[in-house]
Amino acid sequence: MAFTIPEGKSKADYVQKKFSGIAGKYDLFNDIVTQGMHRYWKRFLVKKASLKPGDRVLDICCGTGDITQLLQKKTGAQGTTVGLDFSPGMLAVAEERDHTGLSSFLQGDATVLPIKSKSLDAVTVGYGLRNLVDISLCLAEVHRVLKPGGRFLCLDMGKVKIPIIRELSDFYFFKIVPKIGKLIYPGEDMFDYFPESSVEYPSQQKLAEMLEGHGFVDVSYHNFHFGIVTVHHALKKRD
Numbered sequence: 687m688a689f690t691i692p693e694g695k696s697k698a699d700y701v702q703k704k705f706s707g708i709a710g711k712y713d714l715f716n717d718i719v720t721q722g723m724h725r726y727w728k729r730f731l732v733k734k735a736s737l738k739p740g741d742r743v744l745d746i747c748c749g750t751g752d753i754t755q756l757l758q759k760k761t762g763a764q765g766t767t768v769g770l771d772f773s774p775g776m777l778a779v780a781e782e783r784d785h786t787g788l789s790s791f792l793q794g795d796a797t798v799l800p801i802k803s804k805s806l807d808a809v810t811v812g813y814g815l816r817n818l819v820d821i822s823l824c825l826a827e828v829h830r831v832l833k834p835g836g837r838f839l840c841l842d843m844g845k846v847k848i849p850i851i852r853e854l855s856d857f858y859f860f861k862i863v864p865k866i867g868k869l870i871y872p873g874e875d876m877f878d879y880f881p882e883s884s885v886e887y888p889s890q891q892k893l894a895e896m897l898e899g900h901g902f903v904d905v906s907y908h909n910f911h912f913g914i915v916t917v918h919h920a921l922k923k924r925d
């Protein structure tokens with residue numbers, strides 16, 4: 687039977703609790719199901735953020751902080767790199783991995799950012815938006831906290847247009863990925879949640895339109911593997 691995603695606050699509570707529960711082996715799971723390719727997509731996302739030493743950047747839904755660490759290498763010791771997530775378990779892993787101590791981590795909600803308006807050069811998110819109850823609230827917040835000319839980068843699953851590729855990728859994500867997850871954490875229904883959470887997630891074009899609707903300009907996206915994975919890029923208009 688298909689997994690039913692809880693709605694509203696119950697979804698947020700489910701996501702927060704469940705990510706904390708799988709935090710210890712989340713990176714291992716990611717490495718196995720993407721055959722390590724998530725590291726390449728994340729490096730691409732960080733490159734697209736065009737950061738320089740001294741910049742201020744926020745990584746929302748930072749999870750175990752791998753994107754945050756890559757961002758920190760670009761902003762350097764003079765910059766500010768913050769990872770934000772609402773799951774204490776994920777944040778604990780992120781803090782442990784930050785050997786330099788140069789990133790900071792905040793527990794918070796990606797739809798109510800505890801950040802000053804117009805203060806950031808870039809905001810990134812990896813596999814985060816689809817977990818939110820209201821993506822629009824988050825996009826409005828991201829737009830608010832970016833400086834004019836600031837960049838937003840989003841990595842997530844995309845919609846595949848070619849039918850045979852879509853069928854193969856659906857088979858992999860709905861049938862194989864949950865089995866891999868349950869080998870790592872036996873009985874854990876979170877791994878049925880993962881593929882289901884991509885069903886309602888907007889298509890590449892729809893997310894681009896949402897970004898434009900929130901005032902972003904120069905919105906574009908780059909598809910990997912026929913759109914199985916996609917990276918959106920958007921700019922906050924200069925004053």
Ligand SMILES: C[S@@+](CC[C@H](N)C(=O)[O-])C[C@H]1O[C@@H](n2cnc3c(N)ncnc32)[C@H](O)[C@@H]1O
Pocket residue numbers: 698701702705706716746747748749750751753770771772773776794795796797811812813814817818819
């Ligand atoms: C699939 S993980 C992604 C982790 C990491 N960014 C990556 O690319 O591997 C999604 C993360 O989003 C966090 N999350 C989901 N909803 C959130 C919200 N409303 N506010 C903050 N974090 C949230 C979860 O706790 C989880 O750590």
